[in-house]
Amino acid sequence: MIIAWVLGGRGLLGSALCRALSRDDTSLFTPPERFCWDQGQKLSSQIAEAVQAFSSRAASAERWEIYWAAGIGTLSSPPEALAPETNAFSNLLRLIESDRRLSGMPGSVTLASSAGAIYAGSPDEIITEKTPPTPASPYAHEKLRQEELLNSFAMAHQGISAFIARISTLYGSGQSTGKPQGLLTQIARSMVRHKSIEIYVPYDTIRDYIAADDAAAAIIETLRSTRTRPHVLVKIIASEKPTTIAEVVSIFKRLARTAPRIVTSTSRLSGYYSRRVQFRSTVFPENPLTPRRSLYVGVAELMAAERIAFARNTEDRK
Numbered sequence: 192m193i194i195a196w197v198l199g200g201r202g203l204l205g206s207a208l209c210r211a212l213s214r215d216d217t218s219l220f221t222p223p224e225r226f227c228w229d230q231g232q233k234l235s236s237q238i239a240e241a242v243q244a245f246s247s248r249a250a251s252a253e254r255w256e257i258y259w260a261a262g263i264g265t266l267s268s269p270p271e272a273l274a275p276e277t278n279a280f281s282n283l284l285r286l287i288e289s290d291r292r293l294s295g296m297p298g299s300v301t302l303a304s305s306a307g308a309i310y311a312g313s314p315d316e317i318i319t320e321k322t323p324p325t326p327a328s329p330y331a332h333e334k335l336r337q338e339e340l341l342n343s344f345a346m347a348h349q350g351i352s353a354f355i356a357r358i359s360t361l362y363g364s365g366q367s368t369g370k371p372q373g374l375l376t377q378i379a380r381s382m383v384r385h386k387s388i389e390i391y392v393p394y395d396t397i398r399d400y401i402a403a404d405d406a407a408a409a410i411i412e413t414l415r416s417t418r419t420r421p422h423v424l425v426k427i428i429a430s431e432k433p434t435t436i437a438e439v440v441s442i443f444k445r446l447a448r449t450a451p452r453i454v455t456s457t458s459r460l461s462g463y464y465s466r467r468v469q470f471r472s473t474v475f476p477e478n479p480l481t482p483r484r485s486l487y488v489g490v491a492e493l494m495a496a497e498r499i500a501f502a503r504n505t506e507d508r509k
Contacts, residue, residue, distance in 0.1 A: 192218055192251070192252045192253055193217050193218065193252060193253065193254055193255070193256060194217070194218045194219075194220055194245075194248055194249050194251075194252040194254075194255050194256070195212050195217045195218070195219055195220065195255070195256040195257070195258065196219075196220040196222075196241075196245050196255075196256070196257045196258070197209050197212070197219070197258045197260055198226075198257070198258065198259050198260060198261045198283070199259070199260035199261030199262060199303075200221070200260070202260060202261070202262065202365075203361055203363055203365055203366045203373075203403045204260045204303055204358070204361060204403050204406060204407060205258070205260035205261070206365055206403075207363065207403035207404045207406065207407035208258050208260055208407040208410065208411070210404065210407070211404070211407045211408050211411055212411065215411065217256075218248070218252065220244075220245050220248055222237065222240075222241035222244065222245075223240060223241065223244060224237060226238070226241075226261075228261070228263045228275070228276075228279070229263075229275075231275055231278070234275075234279055235279075235282055238279060238282055238283055238286065239282075239286055242283065242286040242287065242290060242293075243290075245257075245293075246290045246292045246293050249292060249293060249296065249298075250292060253297070254296065254297040254298055254299075255293065255296065255297075255298040255299075256298065256299050256300075256301065256414070257283075257287070257298070257299070257300045257301070258301045258303070258410075259280060259283070259300065259301065259302045259303060259337075260303045261276065261279070261280075262276065262303075263275065263276050264276055264330055264333065265330065266308060266328055266330045267330075268329065268330055269329060270329040270332075270333070273329060273330060273333040274333070276333070276337075277333055277336050277337055277340070280302075280337050280340060280341075281340050284300070284340060284341070284344045287300070287344075287351070288344065288347075288348065294348060294350070294351070295350065296350070297350060297351075298350070298351045298352075299351065299352045299353065299354060299414060300341060300344070300345070300351065300352075300353050300354070301353075301354040301355075301356060301410060301414060302337055302338060302341050302353070302354070302355050302356065303356055303358060303410075304334050304337070304338055304355055304356060304357045304358065305330070305331065305334050305357065305358065306318070306357035306358055306359050306399075306427050306428075306429065306470060307359060307360055307398075307399075307468060308326065308327075308328060308330050308331035308334055309324045309325075309326055309331050309334060309335060309357060310322055310324065310325055310357075310468070311325065311326065311327040311328065311331060312325035312326065312327040313325045316467075316469065317469050317470075317471050318427070318468065318469065318470050318471070319427065319470075319471050319472065319473045320357075320425055320426065320427055320472065320473055320474050321473065338355050338425075341353045341355060341423075342355075342423050345422055345423045346422070346423065349422065352422055352423070352424070353422070353423045353424065354410070354413070354414050354424045354426070355423070355424065355425045355426075356406075356410050356413075356426060356428050357425065357426070357427045357428065358401070358406055358427075358428045358429070359398070359399035359400070359401050359427070359428065359429035359430065359468070359470050360374075360398045360399055360400050360401065361373070361400075361401060361402075361403050361406060362374075362375040362376060362400055362401075362402060362403065362489065362490075362493060363376075363402050363403035363404065363489070363492075363493065364492065364493055364496030364497070364500075365496070374390070374398075374436070374439070375400065375439065375490060375493060376493065376497070378439070378440075378443055378451050378453075379443070379490070379493050379494050379497040380497055380501075381451060381452065382443065382447055382449075382451050382494070383494070383497045383498055383501045384501065386452070387452035387453065387454050388451060388452065388453055388454070389453075389454045389455075390436065390453055390454070390455050391455075392436065393436075393455075394435065394436050394437040394440070394455075395435050395436070395437065396435065396436050396467070397433045397434065397435055397467040397468055397469060398433070398434060398435075398436070398439075398468055399429045399430055399431065399432065399433055399434070399468055399469065399470050400430060400432075400434055400439075400486055400489070401428065401429055401430040402483075402484055402489045402492075404483070404484075405430070405483050405484065406428050408483070409428050410428060413426055413428075413475065424474070425474070426472055426474040426475070427470050427471075427472040427474070428472075429470035429471075429472065430486075431469075431470055431471055431472070432486070433467075433468070433469045434486060439486075439490075440453065442486060442487055442490050443490065443494075445487075446487075446490060446491055446494055447494065
């Protein structure tokens with residue numbers, strides 16, 4: 192039996208990982224209480240208690256898996272707002288290291304990283320795992336710090352493997368309303384509410400959109416199917432289907448039979464975004480990622496979910 196713990200299990204990717212792991216008959220661990228990410232000292236105590244509880248549950252398992260899908264920062268966050276997340280991740284690794292049961296049995300730690308942020312400054316037309324990281328924002332630098340922490344941790348513990356999943360642009364239902372991120376989600380919400388949305392990059396900007404459920408399935412499959420994998424694996428998780436913002440707008444227009452109300456403008460964040468991002472994974476090409484849903488179907492699902500959420504919120508306010 193495998194026991195798995197998804198940190199950030201209520202988020203976009205985290206919830207998708209939980210769904211995929213549940214279908215796979217994996218035993219899912221849930222911490223005793225919800226983490227207080229904005230309270231550093233309390234968060235440290237909560238993580239320590241959770242690691243202890245997870246270790247106790249792992250006693251009856253053959254191996255354990257921890258997925259770090261937590262994220263309190265965004266591309267617009269200043270360095271001081273990003274550091275607590277890295278500190279929490281570092282604390283988690285230290286606690287695993289000091290736990291005799293977890294450090295003494297087969298296990299793995301997976302870190303959800305950001306391909307778009309890490310390669311934002313790359314001049315390469317096609318970005319692969321061989322492309323050198325070119326961070327252009329504090330957020331990207333912090334993600335690289337987390338990757339370095341995990342790499343050092345895994346190299347010091349041969350019984351524990353590491354998987355760094357550099358993910359392209361995620362989308363899906365359930366994205367946090369408190370974070371102004373996720374272009375597809377923001378367009379869907381603005382259309383449901385009959386509002387305009389600001390876009391800070393040109394219409395010919397290329398992105399690689401992958402549904403959260405497809406990314407989660409790919410992460411788990413990669414982690415478990417590659418028996419000859421290196422001790423520290425770095426792989427790009429992407430649809431490998433470049434799409435312009437103009438094409439995205441066209442999809443929404445076809446689905447809603449009306450065009451989204453878009454206002455184009457500039458922002459101090461514009462320099463953090465690459466104009467053209469195309470990904471291609473060259474790691475384990477014998478197991479290529481085949482997204483289960485097209486972007487058209489994914490956007491249709493997103494629009495339906497946002498309509499339901501909007502109707503529910505409207506009803507609750509009555």
